[in-house]
Amino acid sequence: MASADTTPVLELTGIGKEFGAIRALHDVDMHVRPGEVVGLMGDNGAGKSTLVKIIAGNFRPSHGEIRFGGNAVHFNRPIDARAVGIEVVYQDLALADNLTAAANVFLGRELKRKFGPIALLDHKAMASRALDLFGELRSETRPDDLVKQMSGGQRQAVAIARTRLSNAKLVMMDEPTAAISVRQVEQVLSLIHRLKEQGVAVMLISHRMPDVFAVCDRVIVMRRGEKRADKPIHETSPEEVTALITGAKEAA
Amino acid sequence: MAMPLESPVTFSNVGKTKWWRRGIFASQTGYVLAALLVLMLVMHFASPYFFTEGNMQNVAKNFSFIAIATLGITFVIITGGIDLSVGSMMCFSAMITSMVMVELSAPGSAFVHLAADGKTVVANVPGLILVISVLAGLCAALIVGLVNGFCIAVLGLSPFVTTLGMLSIVRGLAYVVSNGRGSFPGGPDADYFYALTSGDVFGVPAPFIYLMILAAVMAIVLHHTSFGRHVFALGGNEKAAELTGIPVVRVKIEVYVICALATGLQGIIISGWLGSAPANMATSYELNVIAAAVIGGANLAGGLGGPLGAIVGCVLLEVIRNGLVLAQVNSYWQQTLVGVIIILAVLVDRIRSRMT
16 A cells, blocks of 8 residues: 555645536645545436546646646646556447557557668557557457457557556546456456556546455545545445445445 | 477468468459359350450450559458449549649649641650659549548548548539530640550550559558557557557548549540540449449458459459340440449359358
């Protein structure tokens, strides 16, 4: 577990967001340390996805400050967030089914070899790097197989391998276990452990209580656009978190 | 960042796909290619004229007349788009080429002067008029392609509606500039023009040679450049392409421009073969071109297609046409049969993907 004195990789202070008359987020403070797995929980409309989209650069916050690795940052587009080391694994994984696993991992960042003025794809280098990444994630995935033919767990591995290309410091995973089988959930949770082992901070956005309690070090509960709880996982219980999510308990 | 592995990955649960279930063997292009070879064999036994040199030259020439445009539209179809304006574009760009050629060859222009005996003589380099007029024709196609791409990628209009409108706009423009009369390539460079469009080199028709070169270039672009990768990604999952930072707008505009240029070139070649660019030239060719692409395995939903498929589709259509003529079948059956083949080709692929 990360010690308390390391600088947080991500630090939010007083983040708020309004969409017209609707207040989606209000005064959210939070931080994530390297190698820490933080669960972000809340009911639909609690502000989870707005918060994730602000961190990922899809939205600009109306108020507050984002600090990444100690420096204040302003993201205008998702690419800006990616440039500093924030990667997002989207709920639908953002994979192109008709391409191979390796092609998907390197999508938009293809490795090329120069032949005079022409740059051609370096298929071999991409395949072997992708195989290394799948190995790190302990996933039985062949770089040359089409994503179309893969299981949910393998797809998840491809989406996560993509975040490992750029040495991301923070990986946000949006509902990675929502639509896959029990065995594949195990695989995904072990993928999260691999990321943690390598010092990557992970934010897990999930509805599934058992998954959050299985991998997270800390849980943050959102309700009605505000942060209601931020507790180490061993100081809380699924019952308490459920109460916080539904509003049976106001704050902890 | 790579960690030393305690053990390399083992593939105990994940088998390797058998070679005959991968790549071309598992694609519609593969099936249609096999069907084509069988058909040609049948034709050989059905008619002694089929494999004669003259007939083969004819077939090669005829399918080359739509195949270059089919290569172009395949790019668009792979991204999940469609271009219905190809027929009109062929006509427009052929017409501009031929009009510019006639205009530049008129006595008094900077490119020719009158000799004493009243004949026109080339004032500059021979062939310069040809180059300029072909570039003008391609430029016209380029502009149409840019407008298509802009409306679809930037304004977000549907490709079907945009290019349906463009079909009408461009055909209308062709009538306007020619006053409905059509145009005939002429002047001192006309001989070069005909040699380059409908001539042949050692018995191989010139359009066929262009087709082979362009198909090879296309294969490299699609499978070995990041542009090609992005074209496939766009057709597979446009949202994913956007999220991974692919310049979606630029790639979309580029595919419509490529399609327009291929189509323009095709139109110019056809006008060389016809000896003129009439205002109703290539009417409804868009349907032949799309049919050939789809038969060859391009998927209208996007994400699949390639130069081999485009060519195989064109050859199949032409062999059927040629075969029906040789077999002395009423030529009105042709269109019906083409329709049947389109549906059959897609049906076989659907059945196959259901089975695996």
